Amino acid sequence: MTLTFDDFVGRVASELGIDVANPARDTSLRDDLMFDSIAVFEFVLVLEELCGVLMPEALLSTIDTLGEAFGWYEVRVGSA
Amino acid sequence: MPVERDAAQEDPLRGRHIVLRPLVADDYSQLYEWAAGGLVPWQWQGRPIGPEGFQQTLWSGALAHLVICEPTSAKPIGLFTAYGANFHHQFCYVQMGLVPDVRGHGWPIEAGLLGINYLFLRHNFRKIYGEITSQQVGQYGSAIGPGFDVEGRLIDHLFVDGELCDMIIVSLTRATWEDQLRPVIRRLQSSTREETS
Numbered sequence: 001m002t003l004t005f006d007d008f009v010g011r012v013a014s015e016l017g018i019d020v021a022n023p024a025r026d027t028s029l030r031d032d033l034m035f036d037s038i039a040v041f042e043f044v045l046v047l048e049e050l051c052g053v054l055m056p057e058a059l060l061s062t063i064d065t066l067g068e069a070f071g072w073y074e075v076r077v078g079s080a
Numbered sequence: 081m082p083v084e085r086d087a088a089q090e091d092p093l094r095g096r097h098i099v100l101r102p103l104v105a106d107d108y109s110q111l112y113e114w115a116a117g118g119l120v121p122w123q124w125q126g127r128p129i130g131p132e133g134f135q136q137t138l139w140s141g142a143l144a145h146l147v148i149c150e151p152t153s154a155k156p157i158g159l160f161t162a163y164g165a166n167f168h169h170q171f172c173y174v175q176m177g178l179v180p181d182v183r184g185h186g187w188p189i190e191a192g193l194l195g196i197n198y199l200f201l202r203h204n205f206r207k208i209y210g211e212i213t214s215q216q217v218g219q220y221g222s223a224i225g226p227g228f229d230v231e232g233r234l235i236d237h238l239f240v241d242g243e244l245c246d247m248i249i250v251s252l253t254r255a256t257w258e259d260q261l262r263p264v265i266r267r268l269q270s271s272t273r274e275e276t277s
Contacts, residue, residue: 038264041189045096045267054096057187 002077008050008070015046025067043069051076092198093146095190095268100160100198103145108135110156114177143172146198148191158188160195162208170206172199190268197265200257207251213238214246227256 003011009023020033029035029043047069048055053076063069093100103111112134129137138145143165148158158178165172174195178188196208209231228250237247252261 037189038193038261042264042267045264048096049267049270057097060187 002074003050005067005070008073009066011050012043012046012069015049016042020066023066025065025070027066028064029066029069030064047073091269092201093194094151095194096270097151097187098157098190098194099149099151099154100146100191100194101149103147103159107147107156108138111138111159114159114179144199146195148176148178148188158191160191162195162199164209165203165205167203170204171209172203172205173209173211174199175211193261193265193268196252196257196261200254205254207253208257210250210252212248212250213240214248215240215243217248227260228252 005025006023009020013020016039018033020027027033029040033039035043044055044060044063047063051073055072059072063072112131115129115134141163143162146160147156148160149156158176160174160176162172162174174192176188176192176195178191199205199208210228229252230248231251232249234247234249236244238245
């Protein structure tokens with residue numbers, strides 16, 4: 001079953017062991033959540049696990065917000 | 081969706097998106113091309129290196145060279161090197177060179193994590209140092225990341241691509257690797273089903 005945006009954020013936050021206060025689709029990983037590059041990298045690993053697929057490198061730099069990550073999740077899980 | 085654990089977990093050189101492998105003789109021509117093209121460790125820059133002496137230069141002071149490859153095509157995309165190892169004082173230095181089109185993305189982070197993990201698993205190092213240029217901080221983004229302490233900065237130390245740049249000495253301790261990076265590496269070495277396009 002595809003997660004809702006809030007469930008998606010909660011699941012990712014749980015996996016990463018962090019709190020995400022007031023998550024929104026335009027919440028930036030780097031600017032709002034203050035993720036450094038390794039945190040972003042781990043976020044992508046979690047995202048891949050939720051989707052069950054590996055993310056192509058070319059897409060990596062296109063994901064900066066929770067909404068963009070959720071969009072990728074929806075496409076992958078929705079098409080599975 | 082549960083992550084499928086597999087044999088990759090047992091191979092410290094295999095990540096999700098890239099693999100590292102030991103350097104072999106067939107790699108020398110590729111490495112020489114990279115060196116001639118500027119994809120070289122900073123130590124070599126400014127020094128003429130002929131093909132005859134290239135292998136000796138490559139191994140001078142080196143502990144290990146690991147070729148960074150794409151997992152499916154096995155295409156080499158970079159080199160991770162450990163050098164300056166001191167087993168009495170239990171430290172070594174590392175550096176990484178990557179082809180330009182993969183810099184700035186996530187997979188170079190993966191290569192660095194795997195290389196460092198391999199060294200801490202294989203050797204009794206207390207600390208691993210990195211010497212990076214201020215230019216590389218922009219290229220890799222992650223060069224100074226969580227767990228890495230800046231130990232020193234040599235101002236205008238190097239002349240790279242026509243510009244003076246600083247050399248930054250960073251370090252990672254075994255304790256920090258164990259506490260902060262190993263969980264990421266464990267996750268990294270789990271596998272998923274397929275790569276999407």
